[in-house]
Amino acid sequence: MRPAPPRGVFITFEGGEGAGKSTQLGRLARHLQERTGRTVVTTREPGGSPRAEEIRTALLAGVAKRYGSFAEALLFTAARIDHLDRLIRPALRRGEIVICDRFADSTRAYQGAAGGLEARTVRALERVAVGETRPDLTLILDLPPETGLARARARSSETGPDRFEAEALDFHARLRAGFRAIAEAEPERCAVIDADRGADAVEAEIRAVVAARLPDLVPAEPGEGRHNAA
Structure with missing residues (x-):
C-alpha cells in the first residue's frame, strides 16, 4: 500500500507595491526545494490559472476601476475561485508546497482598507471563495510606501x-x-518582515520565520538552532 502524501503547505506573500515579494518568493521556493526535496509550486494573484490570468490583465489595466472597489473585489474573487480550483487545492491535495504572491489578504487591504469597501463585504466574498483553504503562513513584507513606490x-x-x-x-x-492591521489581528498566521533592507537580509529573516513557524516542514541542519521569529 502506497503511503499517503505529506500534508500540503500553503505559504503566501503580501505587502505593498515594490516590497520585493516576487524576488523573495523565488528565493524561498528554491530554499524549500533544496531543504525538503518536495515539489514547490509558485503562483500569483490575480492569476495562477489561464482564466485568472485573463482577469489579471483586465484588472491591472484599470478596466474595473471606474466601477469602484466592489466591482474590483468581485473580479478578484472570480479569479481566486478559479485559481484555487485549478491549481492551489489540487497541489495541496498532492502534498506539495504552494507559495503564492498575494492572496485574500490583498483584497482585504487593497479594496477594503485602502479602497473603502466595507469589511463585512470583503469577509463575505472571502468566505465564498476561500472556504477552509487558508494559508499556513503569511509573510507580510513591510516598508514605507514612498520607498516601495519608487x-x-x-x-x-x-x-x-x-x-x-x-x-x-x-x-x-x-x-x-x-x-499591519491584518498581522495584528492574526499573529498566529502572519509575520511582518522589514523589507526596507537589502534582499539578502530580508531572505535571512524569512528563512528564520519559516523555520520557527513551520518546524515540521524545514529540517534543521546539524548545529542549526531554531529562531523565535515573531
Missing part, C-alpha cells in the same frame, strides 16, 4: 505604472496600515 515605478519605467502603482501616496499609506 522601486515599483523604476521597475515599470518603460511600460508605465499599473492600476495600483498609479494611485496617490495616501492610498498606499492606507494599504500599509491595512496589512
Whole structure:
C-alpha cells in the first residue's frame, strides 16, 4: 500500500507595491526545494490559472476601476475561485508546497482598507471563495510606501505604472496600515518582515520565520538552532 502524501503547505506573500515579494518568493521556493526535496509550486494573484490570468490583465489595466472597489473585489474573487480550483487545492491535495504572491489578504487591504469597501463585504466574498483553504503562513513584507513606490515605478519605467502603482501616496499609506492591521489581528498566521533592507537580509529573516513557524516542514541542519521569529 502506497503511503499517503505529506500534508500540503500553503505559504503566501503580501505587502505593498515594490516590497520585493516576487524576488523573495523565488528565493524561498528554491530554499524549500533544496531543504525538503518536495515539489514547490509558485503562483500569483490575480492569476495562477489561464482564466485568472485573463482577469489579471483586465484588472491591472484599470478596466474595473471606474466601477469602484466592489466591482474590483468581485473580479478578484472570480479569479481566486478559479485559481484555487485549478491549481492551489489540487497541489495541496498532492502534498506539495504552494507559495503564492498575494492572496485574500490583498483584497482585504487593497479594496477594503485602502479602497473603502466595507469589511463585512470583503469577509463575505472571502468566505465564498476561500472556504477552509487558508494559508499556513503569511509573510507580510513591510516598508514605507514612498520607498516601495519608487522601486515599483523604476521597475515599470518603460511600460508605465499599473492600476495600483498609479494611485496617490495616501492610498498606499492606507494599504500599509491595512496589512499591519491584518498581522495584528492574526499573529498566529502572519509575520511582518522589514523589507526596507537589502534582499539578502530580508531572505535571512524569512528563512528564520519559516523555520520557527513551520518546524515540521524545514529540517534543521546539524548545529542549526531554531529562531523565535515573531
